[in-house]
Amino acid sequence: MGVGIKDIAAKAGVSASTVSNVVNNRANVGEETRALVLKLCQEMNYIPNAAGKSLKTKDSKTILFNFSDFDRSFYLKIIEGINDYAGDNGYDLMICTTKSCEKYMRNNLTAGCIILDGKMKNEVLLRTAAEHYPIVVLDRALPSPFIKSVVVNNYDPMTELVQETVKRGYRKYVFVGGPEHTEDNKERFGAFSDVLKKAGIAFDRKYYYSGDYREKSGYQAAKIFMYTEDLPEIFVCANDNMAIGVIKALREGGCRIPEDAAVTGFDNCELAETVELTTVNIPNYERGYLAARSLIENIDGRKNFEPMKISAGVSWGKTLGIPRTKTTK
């Protein structure tokens, strides 16, 4: 099935190794032979068998990207960034979800991989990296000297955002958090609570709502505080999806934003612009691009496992105003 190197060799009347040499652009082939083989490859539509190749050869010129959360549409931006850098540097991109990922790592089908997948176990990554398979992680930082992390600096923009809300006079906060074990959420909440602490604003744990980054959990969070008639002046959300959920709930309940309650997000998703959400803009295309660059540099032997931080900036929108119930500062 499919034409192989032998078919070409037979047709050309040369040996398989010669065909291989031609196809791989090696010097040790006569001009005529090369021309003939090339012509035949065209005609017979020869495409090297990746499996056969990877069995023998060390370096695969394909990188792997692993993800699994289909709800996050910015993943496509990241993929685009990866794909562009990889393509420009002679690498192919292969993408897989958690299950199949291990299968394509380590085997020299792929030269290295980029991980953005909460379901991927640290243990697997550590083990694989220890075998000198290059890995870049986008969604965590790992204590391995062989794994490069490219992560977003969540702390600084969240600090900036919350500081501004304090300056505008907000005092009564609800924080709508994401999954508690994720680095992202820890950092975002950390910045939030540090700012409040520094400003001398008390934050009771009961105003922390533990969500899951999905719209629905933001919706529920808002509903709860509305029903208990304990509406804060502002909902600071760990991501945009949840912020949108909060906004929907507030609107349904007849609350005006930001007059009755303000809302902020994080991520700058597609919808954010439309609802004029105050959020943090993460350069996702660049994130993918830089991840691919880091990976390929490591593959090429320019080892560098220094964690890389990507900076993100606040995008101010109308969902942040000035609190109705002014408090003296």
Place this chain on the structure above:
Amino acid sequence: MGVGIKDIAAKAGVSASTVSNVVNNRANVGEETRALVLKLCQEMNYIPNAAGKSLKTKDSKTILFNFSDFDRSFYLKIIEGINDYAGDNGYDLMICTTKSCEKYMRNNLTAGCIILDGKMKNEVLLRTAAEHYPIVVLDRALPSPFIKSVVVNNYDPMTELVQETVKRGYRKYVFVGGPEHTEDNKERFGAFSDVLKKAGIAFDRKYYYSGDYREKSGYQAAKIFMYTEDLPEIFVCANDNMAIGVIKALREGGCRIPEDAAVTGFDNCELAETVELTTVNIPNYERGYLAARSLIENIDGRKNFEPMKISAGVSWGKTLGIPRTKTTK
């Protein structure tokens, strides 16, 4: 690099074939041997080398999805559908962009593939399918007896949508089209123009704007008709991105929607709900799911190359109203 079948065999004191038999759950292995080997596989973390495997074996239990347009966020929904069906049926999913696709087709690394990629050449698909590699296409219909197409019925919902606009009294239309060679656009415009023709409404070609499915081209389309002071009563757009572009331009120009000009889209993208766009809802998750099902059925020998049409329904929103300048019907 990485532990192979031989390493396990050596450690267990058995032959490689026995390990293979264990790993592949074959009957011809003693209970003790099986237990021992399994234990070792765990401990030493054995993962079969996909390349070695695919070289010998016929059926790969991995399917391939090929795409390349990163602007269309509904792709993630499709991928999710594919991934779910595949996963539930013992198949892995591998995803690639145009360049690397050919490399993984045909070689028995993958058992079949699903195509949604304008850059993928018909010629390649026809040739590959002729070698009995199962292919499902989502973005075209091909005259091959070996290629299954799963396509959206654009015609019916667009007909329904345009008929309603006629009924509401719209007479002066602009059609904002996508790339002219795409089947989608042809069908959408075809339905549009058939309805107008049947209703006896003239449609001058100069009111056809040829866009590229991106927001910007919708924006430009609207700007052009605004500048020439030739605003239609309604912009019928071939997709949502462009409709959003139109809406932005209209708003910038101070036009009220739908009072000054109505707008309709197609796709029901994430933003559509927020701007209450009248559009057509395409069940993308289901599309992916059904594509995977069709593919896997063909892989499993239940051959069926009958083209499959997926139906989509109109989602009515506030961007469609009643035209200001009433015309007698």
Place this chain on the structure above:
DNA sequence: TTGTAAGCGTTATCAA
């Protein structure tokens, strides 16, 4: 129940 050996499509080594 287990082992031996050949072969899948490549590439690398070495000899011609």
Place this chain on the structure above:
DNA sequence: TTGATAACGCTTACAA
């Protein structure tokens, strides 16, 4: 400048 041959990791007859 070329070709024969072994090897990559695995599966599969077939032999033991």
